[in-house]
Amino acid sequence: MKLLLPILALLLAASNTTRASSFDELLQTVKQQTHNELTAENTRIKKFVAEKKQQQKLLTEAKKKLQDLKKQSSLLNDEIEQNEKKLTATEETLQIKLGDLGELFGAVRQVSGELKADFSRSIVSVQYPQRLPFLDQLAQSKTLPDVKTLEQLWFYMLQEMGETGKTREFNADVFDTDGTQQQQQVTRIGAYALLANGLYLQHDSETNALHQLQKQPPARYQQAAQDFSTGKTSLAAITIDPTHGQLFNLLTLKPTLMQRISQGGMVGYIILALGAIGLLIAVFRFFYLNLVSGKIKHQIKHLDKPVDSNPMGRIALVYREYQDKPLNEREIALQEAMIKEAPAVEHYNGLIKLLAAVTPLLGLLGTVIGMIITFQTITLFGTSDPKLMAGGISTALVTTVLGLSMAIPLLFAHTFIVAKSRRILDIIEHQSVGLISAEK
Structure with a gap:
């Protein structure tokens, strides 16, 4: 215990010594930092004062430079104005000198x-x-x-x-109707026609290309083109298009006969069918009546040898059958025989007349149908596009043409057949009366 007290006293003394040393160091540090800050502040102040003097000098120099630039700008503006005046004067001089060159x-x-x-x-x-x-x-x-x-x-x-005014031959690419392209020898006739292998060509102004016409002109014109291309004759008639292809374009749009007929629709086909039937009947009756007329003429020359293969022969057989009968009975028998022969001679005459009357009426019916179609199209689409109305108008016109085309020949055929039938019946009647008159 006695030893501990001195030890504690020593420790306390050491602690106080250390604490005093640390405080001195702290004080010294604070003094040093304060000195450093004052030194830095003085340095900044000196630098600021120096820079202030320098900034003043720079400001003075900048103001001087600004004045110089203003003077220079004024001089340049004056020069620009002078140059603009010179440019205006030069342009006026240029326009004067150009004169007619500008025009x-x-x-x-x-x-x-x-x-x-x-x-x-x-x-x-x-x-x-x-x-x-x-x-x-x-x-x-x-x-x-x-x-x-x-x-x-x-x-x-x-x-x-x-x-x-010249005819030239040269090689060029030509598009066929199927779209294939191949080089061909082309003959150019002035500025009006192009030929290749005897076929007319069409010039496409958009692409400057050549195409075969989708539809060539009629055969007589095409043959002339072939003769011209082959050079068979020194002079040859040739079809040209002075409208630069417009006429050939219209030619490709021209419908054929079958296309025209198809425009008539169902009514047109019915008219053609009835007309064909009527004409066939008329042809058949023409040959039949010619045959009967020939047999009758032959029978008239040989009345003593009657045969039943012709009307006159059958009437002569009836007369021979009733030859021993009284005159009245013979006359009645001959009249009955002539009446029986008349239907065979006049057979189908009424049908031909009916068909000749029906076909134009059907044409009128087709006209009405076509106009109805046209008015329906106008109602739905208006009149802005005439092509939409073309179908109805074509039906109206084509059926009328077909009806008249069938009615006119049927009417002539009916008149001719009726006249021939009447002539045969008149011959039969005249010969029959002659048989009775011969006995009187």
Whole structure:
């Protein structure tokens, strides 16, 4: 216990010494930091004062430079105004010196555009396709053309005029009717017709391509084209299209006879069927009556040898049968025999007459049906597109034509057959009366 007390006293003394040392160090540190901050602040103040003097100098220099730039800007503005005045004067001088050249430039562009439109429709461009890009470029040019360009334009104008009166042969790609393309030798007749292998060609102005016509002209024109292509004759008649293909286009739209008939619809087919039946009956009756007339003439020459293969022979047999009877009975028997023969001679005459009367009435019926279809189309779609009304109008007109076309020959045939029948009956009656008169 006595030892512990001195030890504790030593420890307390050491602790106080350490604490005093730490406080001195802290105080020294605070002094040092305060000194450093004051030094830094003084440095900043000195730097600020120095920079302030420098900024003032820079400000003075900037103001001076601004004044110089303002003076320079004023000089440049004056120079710009002078240049604008010079430019205006130069442009006026240019316009004066251009004079007719400006009008020439406008005229060249206008003529080039018009020629391009004309040449694109001309079949001559198929042989000389390089003309179209040249004219297109010249029409859109914004600079004055040179002399060489003007000479080329003049050359193309003369070339077009000259080629319209010449016949040329050249190779070109041709599209067949099935769409296949192959190179063929093409004959160009002026600016009016194109031929290849004896067939007429059509020029597409949009693509400058050649196509075979979907429908060639009639055979007589096509034969002339073949003779012209093969060169069989030095001079040959040839069909041309001065409208640059419009007539040939209309030709392809022209319907054939069967297409015309089909436009009549069901009524048209009925009219044709009835007309055909009537004409066949008329032809049959014509040959039949000719045969009967020949037999009757032969029988008249041989009344002593009557046969039952003809009306006159059958009447002669009846007369021979009643030859021993009284006269009145013989007359009655002959009249009955003539009456029996009349239906066979006049058979189908009424039917032919009926068909001749019915066919135009059916044509009128088709006309009414066609007009009804037309009015229904107008009600649904209006009158903006005439093609929509074409079907009804075609039915109306075609059925009328078919009805009249069948009625007219049937009427002539009926008149002829009736006259021939009446002539045969008159011969029979005359010969029958002659038999009785011979006995009196």
